[in-house]
Every structure is written in structure tokens, then in C-alpha cells.
Amino acid sequence: MTIHYELRSASLTGYEAEVTRLGGDLQRLLCEAGLTLAQLRDGDFLLGSHQVIQLLARGAERLACPDLGMRVAGHQGIEMLGLLGTLLCAQPNLQAAFAAAQRYMALHNKAEHWRLQQHGGHVYLRRIEHFYGAEHAQQYREMAVTACARLAREICGNPEVRPLRVEFSHSPLAAEKAYRQHFGCEVLFNQEHDCLVFAGSVMTLPVKPLSSQAQARIDDYLRDLLASLHDSLEMQVRTLITQTLGLHLHSLEHIAALLGLHPRTLQRRLLAENLSFKQLVVEVKMQLASWHLHASTMDLTRLADALGYNDLAAFSRAFKNHHGLAPSRWREQHRMA
Numbered sequence: 001m002t003i004h005y006e007l008r009s010a011s012l013t014g015y016e017a018e019v020t021r022l023g024g025d026l027q028r029l030l031c032e033a034g035l036t037l038a039q040l041r042d043g044d045f046l047l048g049s050h051q052v053i054q055l056l057a058r059g060a061e062r063l064a065c066p067d068l069g070m071r072v073a074g075h076q077g078i079e080m081l082g083l084l085g086t087l088l089c090a091q092p093n094l095q096a097a098f099a100a101a102q103r104y105m106a107l108h109n110k111a112e113h114w115r116l117q118q119h120g121g122h123v124y125l126r127r128i129e130h131f132y133g134a135e136h137a138q139q140y141r142e143m144a145v146t147a148c149a150r151l152a153r154e155i156c157g158n159p160e161v162r163p164l165r166v167e168f169s170h171s172p173l174a175a176e177k178a179y180r181q182h183f184g185c186e187v188l189f190n191q192e193h194d195c196l197v198f199a200g201s202v203m204t205l206p207v208k209p210l211s212s213q214a215q216a217r218i219d220d221y222l223r224d225l226l227a228s229l230h231d232s233l234e235m236q237v238r239t240l241i242t243q244t245l246g247l248h249l250h251s252l253e254h255i256a257a258l259l260g261l262h263p264r265t266l267q268r269r270l271l272a273e274n275l276s277f278k279q280l281v282v283e284v285k286m287q288l289a290s291w292h293l294h295a296s297t298m299d300l301t302r303l304a305d306a307l308g309y310n311d312l313a314a315f316s317r318a319f320k321n322h323h324g325l326a327p328s329r330w331r332e333q334h335r336m337a
Helices: 015-021 026-032 036-040 049-062 067-073 083-089 094-107 138-156 176-184 200-204 212-227 233-244 254-259 263-272 277-295 300-308 310-324 327-336
Strands: 007-010 046-049 113-118 124-128 165-167 185-187 194-198
Touching: 007 049, 007 300, 015 026, 015 036, 015 067, 026 049, 036 124, 046 049, 049 138, 067 138, 067 176, 083 094, 083 138, 083 185, 094 113, 094 124, 094 138, 094 200, 124 138, 138 176, 138 194, 176 185, 176 194, 194 200, 200 263, 233 254, 233 263, 233 277, 263 277, 277 300, 277 310, 277 327, 300 310, 300 327, 310 327
Parallel strands: 165 185
Antiparallel strands: 007 046, 113 124, 124 194, 165 194
């Protein structure tokens, strides 16, 4: 079963303006992605994640603009989130807003979600995508992370709110200076996850109040919309596997418990969809491995641990069994492609 992940076309707010400013052929880029200008401007038109990835990657290449994704994000404010934006602004502080985004991201974007964690006085906002290692997605990732950092400032109405550090799972696309201009902080690459790191004190900042009209929108439509957003069992299992790999907690028993199911019940339900838990674990691991090998220079031992393998030898055997090549050789070939 192939799952198609969709985003509201508002997620590309700023794309038309940047392509036009840089002298690009917007109509050609849209046509190649199977889209029209009217659909791009609609805001609520549903785009496939592959279309968004293609538009950003091809636009950056043809316009010789390696920071295109970050530039596009510079146009994106709370209004581009639609109903999700009104929900975030109804929260008392920034931490509650992030928690709401973590829970209700599917209202705007079914291709990813964000996970909020606190440790040692810092807050880690980790981005988790659902399409598992699509090639050429680096511009999309940079747009998403930059937009999130920008929204943190806008939600609380404080232009001084910035992350302490930004982490990307891929190698840099642009010069270091460009990243510092967009984020105003340290930016690291070839990390395990895409992540924004904030000072814990920032999370207590109050959120700008919503208008009464926006509050009414939440009351009238949120419950009905959420009730319609039921992800497939396959998507739920894949996402939970991805989140728990690095902690080595991706067992059938643990994933079933997270879903509120008995392990045998989960196995039966997957079997009814011609799937197996073991198959999904292998596919998620191999798709994530392929992404990191293609897009980053992460050390293989570190990658093996991030994917839940006990050691590098176990990872290398599994990768070779799946792809027919050792991970180091696969990386060499795809770096040259």
C-alpha cells in the first residue's frame, strides 16, 4: 500500500514571490509538478509532499539559489497555518502552542509532525517526517524548520525569540553565513534529526491573544475536522517506529502498547492489510538509512545506533541484504549520481 501525504498549498506561501523575484519561470516549475497557479494560490488546495519537494528542489537548482527553502519560509506567518494557526494562538504560552502543534499538525500538514521534549533547561523541538527519506527533500526540510522558528517569534509577538541552536540531518546546501542570517544562531549539520533547541525560559512567554472571530472558528470547526483526520494503521505504526528507533524501543510489544492494542491484535490488523510488523520495521530503517547516506555525512557507527541496531556489523548486514550493497558502497554510488 502506498501512502500519499498531503500538505495545504499555504505551506508554499512565498514560493511565487521568491521565484518571481529571482526571475524564474514559475509557470514551468508548476507545470512540471502537475500544478496550476490557481492551485498554488488557493491556500487550502491539497498538495502531495512529492510536489512540494520537487518545486523547492528544482527551483533552487534552476535559480542557483541554495537557500530558497529558507527564503520561502521568510514569507510565512501564522495566517498560512489556517485553522491550526488559530488553535495555536488560543494557547496561554509558547510551550502550550508547541504542544498543540505537536497534536494537531495534521490540520495543516499530514507529511510531518513535531515532537516536544525538555532536558537540562532546554526545549528540543524535533521534526519527524512521514514520507521516510525521499530524495532531494533538503530544501523542504529547511523551509519547514525555518518556518517553525519564525512562527515561534510571531506567536508570542516577540522578534527577539530565537532558538539557541538549529540542527539539520543533512549536509549544508548554502554558505554558513546564509544560515546564520536566517536563524540568528548556531546551525549544525549531519545530525540525527532536524531540531530546534530553545532555552526553557522561552516556553513561558505568553501568546498573543486571538480575536473573538478566530476563537469562534475553533469552536465551530475544530472538533469536526479532527474527527475526520484518522490516519491509517500503517502510517501510525511507521511513525511510532521512527520515533522509537533511536531509543531501541521499537518492539512489537511497545508499539502495540502505544496504540492501546494487544500485540497479537496489532499483528492481526496488519495482516488484514497484507503487512507485517517486521516488514514495516525493516522498511522504515532502510528508508531512513538511505536518506542519511544520501543527504548527510553522518558516521556509519552513529547512524547504526540511531536506527536501533546493536552495532555497525548488524546494520551493515541488514543494509546489504536489503539493498545488495554495503552502506559505505551505497553512499559512494549515490554521492556520485
